[in-house]
Amino acid sequence: MHVRTRIAPSPTGFFHIGTARTALFNYLFAQKHGGQFILRIEDTDKERNTKESEEDIYAQMMWLGYAYDEKYIQSEHLEEHTKLLKRLVDTDRAYVSKEEAKDGSGRMVEVVRLRNPGKTITFDDAVRGAISFDTTELKDFVIARSVTDPLYHFAVVADDGAAQITHVIRGEEHISNTPRQILIQEALELPRPIYGHIPLILMPDRSKMSKRKHKTAVKDYRERGYLPEAMNNFLALLGWSAGEGDRELFSLSELIEHFDLARVHKSGAIFNEEKLKWFNREYLLKLTQTDFATEALGRLKDALASRVSWDGERAQALLPILRERISLWGDISELANAGEFDYYFTPPQPEKARIPDKKSDSTTALAHLTETAIRLKNVSQWTPEGIKEALWSYAEKEGRGAVLWPLRYALSGKDKSPDPFSLAVLLGQEETLSRIQTACDILNE
């Protein structure tokens, strides 16, 4: 069988996480079987469609790397829908009915209703097995506002038929839509695709993702600095497992290689951002020096430009520290805005009382800083090792905290920071000595 799958978002809001996961599964399945993956824009709801939403679909699909083979705009196929609708009416599979409008206006309108044979529909779901529905309760349901104005269920069936979709992989909220779509399909004498209903993505409170209550737009995650590789890996493992033992890290092409509808789960999965962050960090760590530097420096400069005088060279030296500390790009801006990086560029203003180590006092701190300065003046190899060598025996003898805390605090002006050796290297010998001097002056006041 020549596999053809599709993702059919409606451009009525930003492309969201749930749609992305459905797209991913469809993409993986099509790729796995050497088939085609089709993007269909379901834009029949003229009231709620926006161009912005449509653009967002393209942008995020591209970002996530779901290359589609064909694009299909539903509204451009109205003529075909009309033709099919007419045929259904002509063959008495459907009929036009005059009734009072549901909008409460009291006016009379015509709608097209399907003549429901009222039988039991059973379909074999690729992830859940056989599912049966008694369709009599559906009655003669409405399939179009008029012969020229099809509704969702009709358009879906007509378009899937036209595009020769072989596998309909979608969220489980569509399970109960399936029997009415099959009814339409049978009236249209279209072949039945294989259905596969994948579990929903739930929010931490077990509720369905809602655009109002939760951050669900892919765009938001992108802007906060998540990597597409991490998003894909995380999303793929939400409701599916590769059957590769304890392995969790998969690239997109590895996901394709392992993907199998039979291993898709049946129950909903909660979207856990902590785990996403973990994936993201893993992928951040895999980035090349250059790729990391480009993005990190850009983010850092944006956030810092208004706070300190920017020094590109010094920022460069900051990269290893950044890589160690962040889980996503947004962490850089967050840390920078919180003032975490200011002291690399501008001398801090240490508070007298905090210079000594907790178990020490100012007199001792002053003595240690003075000795530290003397020792550092003589360091010829200004590297973490060289600096450490100059201070270590002294620190061991006098107490590490007593010696190293004042130094680290003098250099950073912060209770929390990287270790004093790294800081000293970053600041350079001259600046390091100058900051120690400043701290000594403060202690002498």
Added chain:
RNA sequence: GGCCUCAUCGUCUAACGGCUAGGACAGCGCCUUUUCAAGGCGUUAAUCGGGGUUCGAUUCCCCGUGAGGUCACCA
């Protein structure tokens, strides 16, 4: 409420009907060159309940309970 679907640590999940139910995230503890971060090591924690079938059920069947989905002239 009717119909449909689902049920393993807090979360994501693994386990041809057969080892002490495994891993990851989070948590907790310890270690490491003061603090923070990272890292290393360790650890807490689960088969919804009740009946069957079976030599043996997380796994198969039934009932209950719970959760979710859906019941439009939206998609």
